[in-house]
Amino acid sequence: MLGASLLGAAAGFVGTFAVLRRRALVGDMLSHASLPGIAAAYMLWQTRDLLTLSVGALVAGLLGVGCVAIIARWTRTSEDAALGIVLSTFFGLGVVLLTVLQANPEGDKAGLDSFLFGEIASLRSRDLWVIITMAGGLLVFVLAMYKELQLLSFDSGFAAAQGWPTFWLDFIVLGAVAVVTVIGLPICGVILMAAMLITPAAAARFWTNRLGALLAISSVVGALAGIIGCLLAAPGVVEHIGLGKTAADTPVGLPPGPLIVLAGGGLLLLSMLVAPQRGLVARILSHRRLQRKVARDHLLRAIYELSPAPEADRPWIDFERLGRYGDWQGATLTAQTARTQREGLIELRGSQLRFTPRGFEQASHLVRAHRLWEMYVVEGWDRSPDDVHHDADALEHLLPPEVVQHLEQALRAEGRLPAEAAGDVPRSPHVIDPQQTIEETPE
């Protein structure tokens, strides 16, 4: 489990740069391409020592990368197609070699098929040390190269102009990805290792806009995925939580690779949902908040426009007229007024309502922003006063105070705005539907 969490952390760390540099699929290719290397190393040295097999995996993986580069460079095949070709060809070769090995009784004992999906039980303590050293080394290495890798993945053209050897930097990223992939193979398996590189970085992206934090969160997500996956994979756990029953009497452990990847996927899903700002829930909530604000603002403005002399007093207004003026259904209006009343902006009396002082103030601000915008547009863009109402309708909720101030200055400078005291509400540039406004207009 320690191995899995460390591996997860290292994969999350290195994977962040791979994803940012748009090299995510290279990891996938590397891990699939390493399978024939593992089989070949076993054939050559007849050992299942992790370090030996890793060398085979690394060589095969890098050979695969070389093939991609050659195919993309010298033929008309594009790079993504080349990746696909090499990935499947190498993997196919690996499966063939494995099958041959397993047909041979000695090879069968080697349990090389555990490399397909990973298996923790097959790890020996020496293997664990290999994983720990490599993962730790990679963390240190990537941290030391932080500045260079940040620059490379953000703007490689600029990096090259500044004199950085971008080819070799890319090669270093690739090498780091290759090493993580290889040490991850016995735990995660060749098929799913790429997910360990990509998922943590993708999940972390929901939580932060900073590269440093991104790296940290990505490693934590990777480590968590490793721990959760291992816990689930331990013998008996799956039966215990009632997910399934194995035919055998003794509980059987599941391969950890798929479980770790599933755990990572779960964390990604969780991030998508609950992350602040970028998460789905946060976005839905902020959308709802905006909608409510818009509805409330419309109500306030309608009340304002229905009041003959809003500055002087706060007249009572019939619900029915308000509903007709704003074209609101009874239920919507009731719900909205109730909410606005709770916010302390209006007060109710039977079938009538009026502003509270605070509500009146807020409404004046709103109407002011609305009308200033209308005036500005009518003036500056030469549009008919009746057209502009709609724009202003949408914008009044969004105009920040400093923009309103700018509008005011601009209009004053052009002499459009009478030299009123700041904060006064100007007259509307268009007619407020006379049919529906109060009959007893001020003389």
Next chain:
Amino acid sequence: MRSHLAEAQQAASTDLTTALEVHDMTVAYRRKPVLWDIDLTVPEGQLVGIVGPNGAGKSTLIKAILGLVPLASGKVEIYGKPYRAQRRIVGYVPQRETVDWDFPVTAIDVVQMGTYGRLGWFRRPGHREREFARQCLDQVELADFADRQIRQLSGGQQQRVFLARALAQDAKVYFMDEPFAGVDAATEAAILRMLQNLRSAGKTVFVVHHDLQTTEEYFDWVILLNMRLLACGPMESTFTTQNLQRTYGGRLTILDQAAEAVRRRSPE
């Protein structure tokens, strides 16, 4: 004509230090030449507009000078030495679309990248670099946006962040690829002020420019390019109708001929 031009260049540059010199530069993409035999000499302290039609190789010229695309032949010298030896005194502003603006860095982080060239391997940017980056952001009038993630900036602000990063390179010669493309009026004015400040400080700035209307007003020196060099010299003597016609006209003629050919082939 050509020798006459060369003489004019020679005359213009003898009394001034030469900032950039390009000899016989030819650049090819996949064996297809995009720039032929470019020869030019530009003295220091000039704002230089690089002008020509689409596909004329303006960006390629800059990239070739900076060693970002290989030369098929020729050589480039900046203050008398090859580019490799002069990287520290050269600043670069790539086109804005070349990077992913969703990248998790803030404006000040990007500007700070300009100092990386001086820092060298493994050394981390410290307080001094941060402070300098802040000053550079201030020069493009974006000091208040230092900690914004770059996605949250407008297009014009993003462009200014790129310019600030070039300022952070603290160079003597700058190459800017279409900094005026698609920016708002405020940014255009800010960039122009910045260019003029650079000129007052004795820097030489090469700017790929697409707007012929403003070329004369913005720059002192002009390079007219259309796969080959049509003219290079001080604005007044070089930015002539005749030269412009030669720069933009060739393509027009070919297009006319092509259109004519199509017309003749199609049935009545």
